[in-house]
Amino acid sequence: MAAAQRMVVIGGNAAGMSAASQARRLRRAGELEIVALERGGHTSYSTCGIPYWIGGDVTDPDDLIARTPRQHRERDIDLRLHTEVTALDPDGGRIRLRERGSGATGERWLGYDHLVIATGARPVRPDLPGIDAPGVHGVQSMDDGRALLADLERNEASRAADAPRRAVVVGAGYIGVEMAEALVRRGYRVTVLDRAEQPMTTLDPDMGRLVREAMRRMGIETVTGTTVTAVRTGEGGRARAVATEDAEYEADLVVLGLGVRPETGLAREAGLPLGESGGLLTDLAMRVRGREDIWAGGDCVEVPDLVSGRTRHVALGTHANKHGQVIGTNIGGGYATFPGVVGTAVSKVCDLEIARTGLLEGQARAAGLRFVTATVESTSRAGYYPGAAPMHVKMIAERRTGRLLGVQIVGREGAGKRVDVAAVALSAGMTVERMTALDLGYAPPFSPVWDPVLVAARKAAAEVRRAGAH
CATH class of the missing domain: 3.50.50.60 (FAD/NAD(P)-binding domain)
Known part of the structure; x- marks a missing residue:
């Protein structure tokens, strides 16, 4: 043998x-x-x-x-x-x-x-003064999670119930906004710092602006266009604040959400x-x-x-x-392949759902593609049905062919998973014109007669036709 x-x-x-x-x-x-x-x-x-x-x-x-x-x-x-x-x-x-x-x-x-x-x-951990101080946490492994949770519990036990607790999250990507929500729910005043123009650079800035406004309404302070220069330390060498080029933000603890x-x-x-x-x-x-x-x-x-x-x-x-x-x-002796991805991701901060698939505008330009965009505001359900919530959908299509290039969605309950329709359309190489005829499920508790994704596809198809006429 x-x-x-x-x-x-x-x-x-x-x-x-x-x-x-x-x-x-x-x-x-x-x-x-x-x-x-x-x-x-x-x-x-x-x-x-x-x-x-x-x-x-x-x-x-x-x-x-x-x-x-x-x-x-x-x-x-x-x-x-x-x-x-x-x-x-x-x-x-x-x-x-x-x-x-x-x-x-x-x-x-x-x-x-x-x-x-x-x-x-x-995790990305920039080489800055104080970055390795006690009280500065990454969030990548179970051990990271245990260490952060233990630090939170120690901090909460050592303060009076009505004493303010402050946290700074460095980075406003997926992990950053998710950790901001987690800390808000634990009673912290949260400041999120990011060098980009808007939070969530996995979205175009115009859609990221919607996320920022929603975070503000949730009590999360979001400071963009800023660069962190150091973590200030205090008693016992523990983190006490995060410094930027022009300000300093107090912190009982710091969470790094700069990606990986x-x-x-x-x-x-x-x-x-x-x-x-x-x-x-x-x-x-x-x-x-x-x-x-x-x-x-x-x-x-x-x-x-x-x-x-x-x-x-x-x-x-x-x-x-x-x-x-x-x-x-x-x-094991079989045969399988992984053909690739279209870049689908979904997240949430409190009750705001954030989703994207395909290319952003900058990525389309970098790939040498000419494109049109269409952004619509609709609702997650029929407007007359209880619980209908606003939803913004942005669609990017190739200028000449109308091929779908990307979709971004920001909205309340029922918004995020709609991105899966676009992910399938991208995988199939569909045009926005073809998307307008998709036979999607409809009932007032789930969608308007024209689903928001299809409304965006109609507008994008019109932009493609308009661009072809010039």
């Missing part, structure tokens, strides 16, 4: 453990040995759920864990926690690892037949191919370009953008799990 091959997985969250689990479903332990290495103490958890744990929507952190280490091991996966990979040797077909805390003398080499790199992403970058330092040192954002480049089977035995998926890769034709870095658990399924299927 032939010796079992060895699959080594670096990273124990969505992409890595999905790959390991899928490969195990297809190949038995006697055929494929699976070793998964995780430098932390948790596996298969929802990073996206951490703000809702902090805010109190999720009360038990175990609810964020899809599969525990014990469950993985019961499926014949050799999962090793607190184990860090320190070097890759692609030509030698091996990696160097050590158990965390063992020191350099505890390092050893482990060979592989198949290597899966699922190292995820790291691919964690690909080991891959870079090993000479593996990286894209513009620093993510690993793969083929459609998620195999690292130029390597037959190395695969990569999750937040450490760049993937094709089906709208622009370029590669892009998109750090989302939805994609990471799909990458893992594709990798595990291929290593």
Whole structure:
């Protein structure tokens, strides 16, 4: 009987453990040995759920864990926690690892037949005075969430019930606005600082302005067009304020929401191919370009953008799990591909829902596309039905062909998931004219007779015709 091959997985969250689990479903332990290495103490958890744990929507952190280490091991996966990979040797077909805390003398080499790199992403942490002070928190892992929650509870216990509590969030992207909401719900006065013109640079500025206004109404102070220069510290070296170029904002704690970058330092040192954002480049089977035995998926890769034709870095658990399924299927002897993304994302701050898919105006220009835009205001339900709420939809279409390029939606309950209609239309390469005839579900509790997405498509189609006439 032939010796079992060895699959080594670096990273124990969505992409890595999905790959390991899928490969195990297809190949038995006697055929494929699976070793998964995780430098932390948790596996298969929802990073996206951490703000809702902090805010109190999720009360038990175990609810964020899809599969525990014990469950993985019961499926014949050799999962090793607190184990860090320190070097890759692609030509030698091996990696160097050590158990965390063992020191350099505890390092050893482990060979592989198949290597899966699922190292995820790291939070952006600018090199500023005081950035590593106690009271400054990133939000990327379960350990980050526990540390932030413990700090919040200590701060709340040490202050009188009516004493003001202040928090500063640096960065107004998805994590930033979600953490702002979580802190508001815990009774904090929240200031959000960002260098961009408007919050949510995943939207065009005109749509980001709607988010800013809604945050203001919720009591969140949003300061844009500003650059953070330092975190000021006080007693015990703890953060007490955040300084910008022209002001200082008091803070009992600071949360960093500046986004993430691919964690690909080991891959870079090993000479593996990286894209513009620093993510690993793969083929459609998620195999690292130029390597037959190395695969990569999750937040450490760049993937094709089906709208622009370029590669892009998109750090989302939805994609990471799909990458893992594709990798595990291929290593397990099957065949699967990941064709790419259209850039769909949805979020909320309090009762405001924020969604986008496809390209922003700036991204369309960078891709060399000429386009028209259309923005409409409608309602989530029939205007006469109780609970109807305003919704803004912005649509971008290619100037000559009318091909849909992107959609952004900002509104109240019922707004966010409407972006899925646009995501399907983008994936299908539809024109805005074709979209106007989509047979969407209608009843007054769910939509006006003309759904807001279709109203925007009608207006965009008219703009395309007008542009063609000139």
